[in-house]
Amino acid sequence: MPLPSDSELCYLSVTEAKQLFRTRQLSPVELLQAQLARIERLEPGINAFSAKRSELALAQARAAEHTYFHDPEAARALEGIPTVIKNEHSLIGLHTTQGSWLCGQEPDRTNAPIVQRLLDAGAVIHGQTNVPEFYLAGFTRSLRHGVTRNPWNKDITCGGSSGGSAAALAAGMSTLATASDIGGSIRIPSSYCGVVGLKPSYGRVPEEVFSYAINTCNHNGTMARTVADCAQMFNVINGPHSADPTTVKPKLVLPQTFAAVHGLKIAVSYDLGYFKIHPDVMRNTQLVVAALRDLGVQVDEIDMDWDQKVSDTFTHYLGFLLGSSLAASIDEQREQVNDYVRNFADASIRITPKQFLATTKVIGDMHTRMQTLFERYDAVICPTLASTDTPAAGVRDSHDNLLTNALTYPFNLLSRYPILATPSGLASNGVPTGIQIIGPTFDETMVMRIGAALENVLGLKYPAL
Numbered sequence: 524m525p526l527p528s529d530s531e532l533c534y535l536s537v538t539e540a541k542q543l544f545r546t547r548q549l550s551p552v553e554l555l556q557a558q559l560a561r562i563e564r565l566e567p568g569i570n571a572f573s574a575k576r577s578e579l580a581l582a583q584a585r586a587a588e589h590t591y592f593h594d595p596e597a598a599r600a601l602e603g604i605p606t607v608i609k610n611e612h613s614l615i616g617l618h619t620t621q622g623s624w625l626c627g628q629e630p631d632r633t634n635a636p637i638v639q640r641l642l643d644a645g646a647v648i649h650g651q652t653n654v655p656e657f658y659l660a661g662f663t664r665s666l667r668h669g670v671t672r673n674p675w676n677k678d679i680t681c682g683g684s685s686g687g688s689a690a691a692l693a694a695g696m697s698t699l700a701t702a703s704d705i706g707g708s709i710r711i712p713s714s715y716c717g718v719v720g721l722k723p724s725y726g727r728v729p730e731e732v733f734s735y736a737i738n739t740c741n742h743n744g745t746m747a748r749t750v751a752d753c754a755q756m757f758n759v760i761n762g763p764h765s766a767d768p769t770t771v772k773p774k775l776v777l778p779q780t781f782a783a784v785h786g787l788k789i790a791v792s793y794d795l796g797y798f799k800i801h802p803d804v805m806r807n808t809q810l811v812v813a814a815l816r817d818l819g820v821q822v823d824e825i826d827m828d829w830d831q832k833v834s835d836t837f838t839h840y841l842g843f844l845l846g847s848s849l850a851a852s853i854d855e856q857r858e859q860v861n862d863y864v865r866n867f868a869d870a871s872i873r874i875t876p877k878q879f880l881a882t883t884k885v886i887g888d889m890h891t892r893m894q895t896l897f898e899r900y901d902a903v904i905c906p907t908l909a910s911t912d913t914p915a916a917g918v919r920d921s922h923d924n925l926l927t928n929a930l931t932y933p934f935n936l937l938s939r940y941p942i943l944a945t946p947s948g949l950a951s952n953g954v955p956t957g958i959q960i961i962g963p964t965f966d967e968t969m970v971m972r973i974g975a976a977l978e979n980v981l982g983l984k985y986p987a988l
């Protein structure tokens with residue numbers, strides 16, 4: 524393949540980069556240096572990073588360069604690929620602050636399982652990306668690290684909580700990024716920034732913190748600019764791990780290429796029954812449906828029959844599990860945390876055990892609806908966000924913003940369904956829109972298959988920054 528220009532270099536896929544490495548047209552050091560130079564130029568206006576790791580990353584890149592030049596057959600799955608990690612996934616020597624002044628006083632002493640797997644696969648980790656405080660927002664703002672902005676339109680949020688990861692990818696400042704999702708934190712920023720994000724089935728990817736591991740809403744996952752890159756990263760980080768007893772056996776290995784989608788049957792819900800969808804989002808979702816039909820897919824519009832009870836159920840379920848411990852942890856330090864953290868803590872402690880127990884009935888009904896759908900369909904699609912207009916600094920009530928704008932959290936209650944978030948086009952404000960592809964339980968292959976087909980016909984050209 525011809526050698527890309529400097530700006531194109533920063534947007535190489537994993538496959539493209541590895542091909543250039545193997546043919547010695549490009550070295551891992553040169554790729555990393557191009558992205559580090561881009562960070563130096565763009566970072567003040569975007570603020571994607573809470574920490575940088577340039578010197579150590581350059582040492583990793585030089586080791587990868589040596590491997591490709593002297594023993595290319597020994598190159599590992601992600602040898603020399605620039606990667607950033609969310610400020611949640613610990614890496615020895617960095618400070619996992621969770622976006623808060625209350626955390627991260629001491630450097631990390633262990634590597635999170637997914638971070639260790641990335642290092643073992645040869646990934647070059649060069650930075651840690653910004654998050655909202657305690658991951659409690661669909662935007663990325665914190666007192667400790669400031670506001671992270673959308674590379675497509677800096678007045679608009681990059682999403683959250685994996686906002687820094689998505690912004691870094693969209694701006695060409697990394698090739699891969701880690702992410703996590705407890706209410707939409709992979710899919711929301713993927714949509715806002717026009718990247719690809721996989722929320723795997725619960726238990727696919729290990730967690731290092733036990734309280735997160737047993738919270739079935741929680742999922743570690745992948746972010747990249749292409750479906751194939753997400754698949755390659757997923758193949759590295761998924762699989763059972765001794766630190767997490769909930770991880771699923773055996774490890775899943777996704778194929779390098781996916782079968783055609785001709786003949787599949789897909790259900791589409793434009794609003795999940797109760798969201799108010801912006802015309803831009805509706806138009807672009809309809810374009811996705813048209814593209815699928817052109818590819819030979821049967822797409823049927825359905826009524827999900829869900830309503831406000833789903834929103835209340837998510838609030839009562841997650842709030843009851845997190846609220847009391849959060850309220851206690853900030854009790855004497857309330858002025859040191861963000862407004863949205865205080866608001867969530869105050870609301871959560873009012874949730875009663877009766878309300879929490881009542882969530883099981885609604886979740887059960889939701890599962891029944893999904894299982895009925897998968898008796899007839901291979902996948903379900905819907906928008907990721909109702910609109911793309913949340914300001915960069917977000918709002919005071921982050922939870923209400925999530926409940927009214929993100930069509931993501933219902934599928935954290937239904938955590939065994941894998942979901943791929945992919946771009947669907949651009950809104951009138953220049954910000955990407957996105958769709959979610961929901962697959963049968965534990966069938967990541969299906970969502971990647973559909974995402975790969977759509978990517979070939981709907982791929983976005985990234986912003987010229």
